[in-house]
Amino acid sequence: MTATCSEISHKLSDDRSDLTEPLYVETNLGNNEVFCCPASPTTVPARTPQTLESPAPRTGPPRRRQRTTSVNNQTTTANPSECVIRSNNRTIYTAGRPPWYNCAGQQVEPFVIGICGGSASGKTTVAQKIIESLDVPWVTLLSMDCFYKVLNEKQHEQSLINEYNFDHPDAFDMDLLLEVLLKLKEGRKVEVPVYNFITHSRETNTKTMYGANVIIFEGILVFHSPEILKLLDMKIFVDTDPDIRLARRLKRDISQRGRDLNGVLKQYLNMVKPSYANYIAPTMAHADIIVPRGGENKVAIHLIVQHVHTQLQLRGFKLREALANSYNDQPRPESLHLLPATPQIKGLHTFIRCKNTSRDEFIFYSKRLIRLVIEYALSLFPFKATTVETPQGVLYEGKRMATSKICGVSILRAGETMEQAICDVCKDIRIGKILIQTNKETEEPELYYLRLPKDIREYKVILMDATVATGAAAMMAIRVLLDHDVKEENIILASLLMAEIGVHSIAYAFPKVKIVTSAIDPEINDRFYVIPGIGNFGDRYFGTEPSDIFN
Numbered sequence: 001m002t003a004t005c006s007e008i009s010h011k012l013s014d015d016r017s018d019l020t021e022p023l024y025v026e027t028n029l030g031n032n033e034v035f036c037c038p039a040s041p042t043t044v045p046a047r048t049p050q051t052l053e054s055p056a057p058r059t060g061p062p063r064r065r066q067r068t069t070s071v072n073n074q075t076t077t078a079n080p081s082e083c084v085i086r087s088n089n090r091t092i093y094t095a096g097r098p099p100w101y102n103c104a105g106q107q108v109e110p111f112v113i114g115i116c117g118g119s120a121s122g123k124t125t126v127a128q129k130i131i132e133s134l135d136v137p138w139v140t141l142l143s144m145d146c147f148y149k150v151l152n153e154k155q156h157e158q159s160l161i162n163e164y165n166f167d168h169p170d171a172f173d174m175d176l177l178l179e180v181l182l183k184l185k186e187g188r189k190v191e192v193p194v195y196n197f198i199t200h201s202r203e204t205n206t207k208t209m210y211g212a213n214v215i216i217f218e219g220i221l222v223f224h225s226p227e228i229l230k231l232l233d234m235k236i237f238v239d240t241d242p243d244i245r246l247a248r249r250l251k252r253d254i255s256q257r258g259r260d261l262n263g264v265l266k267q268y269l270n271m272v273k274p275s276y277a278n279y280i281a282p283t284m285a286h287a288d289i290i291v292p293r294g295g296e297n298k299v300a301i302h303l304i305v306q307h308v309h310t311q312l313q314l315r316g317f318k319l320r321e322a323l324a325n326s327y328n329d330q331p332r333p334e335s336l337h338l339l340p341a342t343p344q345i346k347g348l349h350t351f352i353r354c355k356n357t358s359r360d361e362f363i364f365y366s367k368r369l370i371r372l373v374i375e376y377a378l379s380l381f382p383f384k385a386t387t388v389e390t391p392q393g394v395l396y397e398g399k400r401m402a403t404s405k406i407c408g409v410s411i412l413r414a415g416e417t418m419e420q421a422i423c424d425v426c427k428d429i430r431i432g433k434i435l436i437q438t439n440k441e442t443e444e445p446e447l448y449y450l451r452l453p454k455d456i457r458e459y460k461v462i463l464m465d466a467t468v469a470t471g472a473a474a475m476m477a478i479r480v481l482l483d484h485d486v487k488e489e490n491i492i493l494a495s496l497l498m499a500e501i502g503v504h505s506i507a508y509a510f511p512k513v514k515i516v517t518s519a520i521d522p523e524i525n526d527r528f529y530v531i532p533g534i535g536n537f538g539d540r541y542f543g544t545e546p547s548d549i550f551n
């Protein structure tokens with residue numbers, strides 16, 4: 001069951017959770033707004049298939065919001081006026097992160113584009129045009145400039161008189177660069193140095209970046225290292241006339257990089273020009289696409305964008321639809337723990353499934369059922385033998401739970417209805433929350449808000465959602481927990497009602513996650529509601545108007 005931001009906003013201030021480190025990078029987009037960006041690569045939203053051979057006009061859904069991070073460049077694709085995102089260090093908001101994994105729950109690698117070319121050829125401009133035209137919500141722009149080596153005293157003196165060669169491959173920290181790119185490709189968090197062209201040095205602060213759907217990596221020697229070349233899915237060389245490059249460079253270095261005319265010319269003639277001939281121009285041979293005239297070349301940018309879309313589609317999207325159409329007719333998984341269908345449980349289900357049940361009664365009987373589900377989930381944790389003495393002075397061979405490190409995480413909004421039950425049975429339990437909402441255009445789950453107990457990796461987690469249909473939202477929540485280093489075998493998904501398909505989706509993707517539910521329904525409808533089902537659990541429990549939100 002998923003919810004809107006506004007529906008849960010009133011609850012966020014009074015929960016009991018300790019907070020976690022951000023899953024999402026906070027990036028300063030040059031306007032002092034703090035935005036959170038993705039932790040790891042993802043699939044793209046639905047769009048009309050397009051190919052390089054036959055570019056199709058744009059017919060897909062309306063343009064999506066874009067979130068773009070960059071370091072040392074001025075990319076500010078994110079619109080600061082759009083929702084949420086201001087974050088303290090521990091509460092994470094996003095503008096709606098679509099799945100970053102496939103049906104098997106595995107992370108999908110981002111598409112990495114390398115853009116190489118001479119200084120001031122228009123690499124950054126081309127990157128920005130690609131990002132604008134791509135219309136994919138999660139793009140990371142990384143500049144090679146961030147990886148200039150820290151200079152020693154002598155080198156620094158040389159740099160001040162334009163005698164240090166910043167255009168030689170040795171000027172870059174290639175090891176760090178490779179490490180960062182590898183991590184980004186794996187969807188992991190990286191700290192990227194921030195470079196200052198005026199002082200020729202690294203700033204003391206770094207920028208946190210994560211992988212994304214697409215990573216664009218630009219710089220003068222992007223094609224120099226064979227190891228880095230191997231990481232690039234698409235190689236673009238921006239080929240701009242040297243006179244134009246010199247003219248642009250003069251203008252830019254004097255206005256933005258604190259240089260004077262003579263200094264720029266001296267550096268250009270002695271270092272930039274020969275290095276271009278020796279190290280940069282020869283790497284053009286590695287390019288898949290050579291773009292003359294840089295950002296002006298609309299045809300080239302269009303072709304590049306079409307190709308990236310095609311590649312992203314091949315990496316998989318339409319997760320919910322794919323889940324809804326898979327894993328039929330399979331034996332029930334071993335990880336499933338279905339409460340026995342006793343008359344008592346059937347009776348409770350009869351109350352909550354009946355459309356004429358009043359809200360009061362719905363809440364009352366739901367609470368009873370929730371309590372049973374939570375108790376059952378707790379019984380799956382390890383217990384150890386313990387002997388106690390009774391008031392009669394006789395020994396009793398009992399059991400105690402072998403761990404005290406248990407926390408509850410609810411998938412907002414409906415999962416929140418299960419929090420009270422877990423708090424009632426586990427003293428001082430910590431509670432986390434994950435808000436996942438379905439995008440009405442793409443029908444994909446999107447992650448909006450995250451607040452998890454600190455050190456959650458050390459905990460056994462009961463993940464709570466009232467109903468599970470395709471399993472798409474639950475899968476996203478499980479993926480979030482795994483990304484926070486919670487062990488798969490330490491997660492129990494507790495739900496009142498699941499669709500058969502949801503059980504299989506989750507068991508297939510995460511076989512070690514235990515699934516606890518009080519009933520399994522055979523079908524889901526074309527809107528992904530469980531059939532026969534309960535209706536919209538959140539609306540019935542909270543007494544809200546029926547919403548368009550998927551179950």
Ligand SMILES: Nc1ncnc2c1ncn2[C@@H]1O[C@H](COP(=O)(O)OP(=O)(O)O)[C@@H](O)[C@H]1O
Nearest residue numbers: 118119120121122123124125248252294295296
């Ligand atoms: N097509 C263009 N026409 C005019 N100026 C441009 C064009 N492309 C880039 N520039 C300017 O040239 C400078 C260098 O461009 P940039 O894209 O940053 O190049 P690079 O990243 O290759 O150094 C910038 O000041 C930019 O505004």
Ligand SMILES: Nc1ccn([C@@H]2O[C@H](COP(=O)(O)O)[C@@H](O)[C@H]2O)c(=O)n1
Nearest residue numbers: 118119120145166167197200219220272
């Ligand atoms: N301290 C520095 C470092 C680098 N440069 C020059 O920057 C150029 C690369 O940046 P682009 O944005 O033009 O690709 C490179 O040609 C270096 O000469 C510098 O001047 N000072």
